[in-house]
Amino acid sequence: MVQKLDALKESASQTAGPYVHIGLTPNWADIGGVYSEDLGRTMVDPRATGERIVVKGSIFDGSGTPLKDALIEIWQADASGLHNSPLEKRGEADPHFTGWGRQPTDGVSGEYRFETIKPGRVPHKGGRLMAPHITFWIVARGINIGLHTRMYFADEEAANAECPVLARIEHKTRIPTLMARRAEENGSAVYTFDIRLQGEGETIFFDV
Amino acid sequence: MPDEGSFFQRDRSWHPPAFTPQYKTSVLRSPRYPLLSLDNTISEITGPRFGHSRIGPLDNDLIRNYAKAGDPIGQRIVVHGRVLDENARPVAGTLLEFWQANAGGRYRHKKEAYVAALDPNFGGCGRTVTDEEGRYWFRTVKPGAYPWPNGVNDWRPAHIHFSVFGHAFAQRLITQMYFEGDPMIWQCPIVSTITDRSAIEQLVAALDRNATLPMDALAYKFDIVLRGRRSTPFESRPEGN
Ligand SMILES: [Fe+3]
Numbered sequence: 001m002v003q004k005l006d007a008l009k010e011s012a013s014q015t016a017g018p019y020v021h022i023g024l025t026p027n028w029a030d031i032g033g034v035y036s037e038d039l040g041r042t043m044v045d046p047r048a049t050g051e052r053i054v055v056k057g058s059i060f061d062g063s064g065t066p067l068k069d070a071l072i073e074i075w076q077a078d079a080s081g082l083h084n085s086p087l088e089k090r091g092e093a094d095p096h097f098t099g100w101g102r103q104p105t106d107g108v109s110g111e112y113r114f115e116t117i118k119p120g121r122v123p124h125k126g127g128r129l130m131a132p133h134i135t136f137w138i139v140a141r142g143i144n145i146g147l148h149t150r151m152y153f154a155d156e157e158a159a160n161a162e163c164p165v166l167a168r169i170e171h172k173t174r175i176p177t178l179m180a181r182r183a184e185e186n187g188s189a190v191y192t193f194d195i196r197l198q199g200e201g202e203t204i205f206f207d208v
Numbered sequence: 209m210p211d212e213g214s215f216f217q218r219d220r221s222w223h224p225p226a227f228t229p230q231y232k233t234s235v236l237r238s239p240r241y242p243l244l245s246l247d248n249t250i251s252e253i254t255g256p257r258f259g260h261s262r263i264g265p266l267d268n269d270l271i272r273n274y275a276k277a278g279d280p281i282g283q284r285i286v287v288h289g290r291v292l293d294e295n296a297r298p299v300a301g302t303l304l305e306f307w308q309a310n311a312g313g314r315y316r317h318k319k320e321a322y323v324a325a326l327d328p329n330f331g332g333c334g335r336t337v338t339d340e341e342g343r344y345w346f347r348t349v350k351p352g353a354y355p356w357p358n359g360v361n362d363w364r365p366a367h368i369h370f371s372v373f374g375h376a377f378a379q380r381l382i383t384q385m386y387f388e389g390d391p392m393i394w395q396c397p398i399v400s401t402i403t404d405r406s407a408i409e410q411l412v413a414a415l416d417r418n419a420t421l422p423m424d425a426l427a428y429k430f431d432i433v434l435r436g437r438r439s440t441p442f443e444s445r446p447e448g449n
Contacts, residue, residue: 007216008294008433012407013223014384015231015398016369019315023307023369026333031316034273034331035264062236069319075255075377085254087375100256122250135251139382142233144224144401146380148246165246174241197237207218207243208252208378 013145020071020139025104040073040102043116048096050079050117054190055151055180058110059138062198066110070140073102074114074151076133081120118153118189124164131156131163138195148206151193154179169204177203213438214248215378216294224401231397232358248378253437255377258303260337267335270308270348274331281327282311282349284425287385287413290342291372294436298342299379304432305335305371306346313352313366322354347425350387358397365392365399374434385430386412 021029025038044052055074058066077083082093084100093099097117105112121129131152138147152160160166160179169175180191195203226238246252266273271280287306291299309315309332312324316332330349338344348368355363367384374380386393393399393412402408410433419427 006296007436008292008296009222009407009410010218010294010435011381011383011410011433012402012404013381014369014402014411015234016371016382017398018319019307019317020369020382022315022317022331023305023333024371026331029317031274031331031333034333035267035335039258039262062238062240065236067237073380075251077251083250083254084256085376086257087254088250090250098256124249125247130249130251133251135377137377137380140237142231142235142237144226144228144231144234144238146382147239148252150251165249169244198240202239202241204241205239205243206246207220208215208246208248 015141015144016071016139016146018069018141020069021104024071024102028104038102040098040100043098043101043114045096048078048094048117050094050097052115052188053118054113054115054185054188055134055193056111056113056190057180057193057195058112059105059140059195059197064199067105067140068107068110070105070112070138070143071102072105072112073100073137074116075100075135075137076116077119077122079117079120081122121159128164129159129162130165131159136195147197148208149195149203150178150206151180151191152178153182153191155182174204177201214253215376215435215437218435222404222407224403228401231401234401252378253376255373255375255379257301257375258337258373259301263335263337268346270330270332270334270346273334275329278329280310280330280349282330284347285350286345286347286419286421286425286427287368287430288343288345288416288419288427289413289430289432291338291344291374291432291434292342293374293434297436298338298340299374299434300338300340300342302338302375303335303373304338304344305333306368307333308348308351308368309354311349311352313354315354321357324352324354347421350426353392362397363392363395365390365396370432372432372434379434381432381434383411383432387428388412388415
């Protein structure tokens, strides 16, 4: 026998289940009057700086069917690459941008949609800049532990080419699964980022 | 020096794997490629923070936060505990959100197919923020067990769903709390996605007579542990690669 280590074990994850919206987006789930607004619905205050963008897409299962009961949270830097977090030690982030959003996938179409701003670049350890990216966290019925991935911007070719995280991906053929495509809709920038949980074109998920 | 270093690697053998055929929905929703290891960057060691100011006075009282004409039916309970990290340090000021079925096992949700009755005075959601010692407290009714479409006759043990933020996005966690003494815990295909018995037992809240509200509510104690961090500052680590 040896001495026991003092460390506790992290509580094990359990699926968010089919009714995650009751807890996390109750107004969207027709449970009105408990909270004034669902948390994470609005990320951008009109005074925020940076380019307004829409990020939308679908999450597909291994049969190619879109998930209509998933919940996505995103976390990102502001336009100058700073996070609206007490743990951001490099400076003060834009107080008019939360950096955090939460949206369900639509119960009929399966599409999700975030109205946010384009993030600036954030340094990797050692100081090299990562390409602009948005962190995604996906939970749903059938997902036993939340899935982390990153959305990158396909039109940021130069930044993507020197991103230290993308550079470490051994299977270069999978990098396009992290890239959102830009289009214009009614004069504003819309990025489409589809996520594939399984099968051809399976999205890269990270153990963070 | 809390809140400085990168996080301890997640013990993936303690958590449920993605692919668990006894829980049928996981089969098509589980990635087949291994997860790609990502050393924590600033994007993962930061995270949103939600202050007490956002929380309404009834948000942690599921007996009152939806009720329109009287209290919900059911065994009144208090759920309390602490949020700690793997270093056994309290996680202060973190948002907890919880949701559950009513006392009859019925969720207030349009996709719910169980015949048990809705309770007009029970919504089923609540939230609170931990204090300086990482403590939290809320009041609700004990949820009922319910059947669900998986096997032809699978039932979930009574449980409350918990969502926890921690201080960094790398700590983000959703889990479920079960109740001491419930034999159905050991018959549930979702519980059994966790293979380590002690990991399951860590999710079972203890009946806590000392925390009861006399003549009001029984109490259960449920501590939650989030990932811990190294004490070495993040910035001083040499660059890898
Ligand atoms: Fe449930």
